[in-house]
Amino acid sequence: MANAGTRSRPLSPHLQIWKWGPAMLVSILHRVTGTVNATAGLGVLLWFLGALASGPEAFTSFADLAKTWYGQIVLFGITVSVFMHAASGLRHFVLDIGAGYELDTNRVWSVLCPLIGIALALAFWAALLFA
């Protein structure tokens, strides 16, 4: 077993030990939003496609649910999660090529990525509802 002999050994400090900083926040947000996208996001995508492929009645029942206030909150939440994960994912591409590790640069983009994600989600919904 991978953990044999390690049961009573001290664990490395986790999120509740360290002082919070932007890099830590964007890192855990990337994991949280990725998990939301993989579960709720893909679930709703399949629901949408299944309803569409099942005919007008099934699509109407999906659309009616999507138009309720709680449906809108869920869809907006998924949109925020998708755009936020995309923004912090692009940050990972930059870090992957070895750039952006200077303390100031890293801090700035750690703060900006979630905000860019929220801004993109708001822009998308504004265009969808009002354009």
Added chain:
Amino acid sequence: MGNGTSIGRVRGLGSAKTGAHHWLVQRWTAIGNLVLVAFLAVSLLMLPGLGYQAVKEWISGPVPAAAIALLIVSTFWHARLGLQVFIEDYLQGANRLAALIALNLIVFAGAAFGLLCIVRLALGGA
């Protein structure tokens, strides 16, 4: 190679040999996701409406149908890799194994269902 601590048991073995592939495919599918989710978002914004007829007519076209089919493959593959890391980080032993088996089954079932829906729409069955 000792048999005491975990570090003692792996010392001298070198890398796991397969990690780079997982890491790379996570990036390739991320690029696919960026392009295809952007396609979906822009398409939804450009549709004349979000009613049944408008959406069905759009998604039945060859290019949107192919793009959404690719979106299913790319996103489910990416989700499969990401959730694997999530499971490996937070679960151990039998629970980890069970969760990974369940993950594979759910991801393949979900992707198959999504692709079947696209095929049905594209070939005019619905």
